[in-house]
Amino acid sequence: MNNCIFCRIAAGDIPAHVIYSNQVGLAFLDIRPLAAGHTLWIPKQHYGSLDEITDHAAVELLKELPRLAKTVRDVTDSGGYNILLNNGTVAGQEVAHVHFHIIPRREDDDLGYRWLAGEYPDGQAEALQERLHRVLMNHA
Ligand code: AMP
Numbered sequence: 001m002n003n004c005i006f007c008r009i010a011a012g013d014i015p016a017h018v019i020y021s022n023q024v025g026l027a028f029l030d031i032r033p034l035a036a037g038h039t040l041w042i043p044k045q046h047y048g049s050l051d052e053i054t055d056h057a058a059v060e061l062l063k064e065l066p067r068l069a070k071t072v073r074d075v076t077d078s079g080g081y082n083i084l085l086n087n088g089t090v091a092g093q094e095v096a097h098v099h100f101h102i103i104p105r106r107e108d109d110d111l112g113y114r115w116l117a118g119e120y121p122d123g124q125a126e127a128l129q130e131r132l133h134r135v136l137m138n139h140a
């Protein structure tokens, strides 16, 4: 038996406030919303992490994301939204089934939006750029 809570929601075994469903994905309201309309958009198939997802699922999920986000924003009469994906426990992922958060934002919502940014010591950005570029271009 699959104990993943989002798999169980996708299977209809436990209830959720579903707002949209297609062959690949399911969108439902977060049970502990940061704002009214806070939505989760998940693949129906289980992938623990973004880097496990198939190209097909990635394309299909991303294809719908702008329309979902725009609809959540417009229906909740918000000014904008944050799209958030916590990947890995260290990044705050609590449910190990990949999911996008769509969080409607308003001027006075007190949620904040800036994390403390750092600075690169001399040479580090260049060294990282070089390593990352080499790996990404398959020249490693
Ligand atoms: P994350 O920290 O990115 O893994 O976020 C998990 C999110 O799932 C949290 O915002 C929870 O409030 C939400 N959540 C957990 N269980 C449920 C549920 N049964 N229905 C709807 N949302 C849920």
Ligand code: ZN
Pocket: 004, 005, 006, 007, 008, 045, 046, 047, 096, 097
């Ligand atoms: Zn799952």
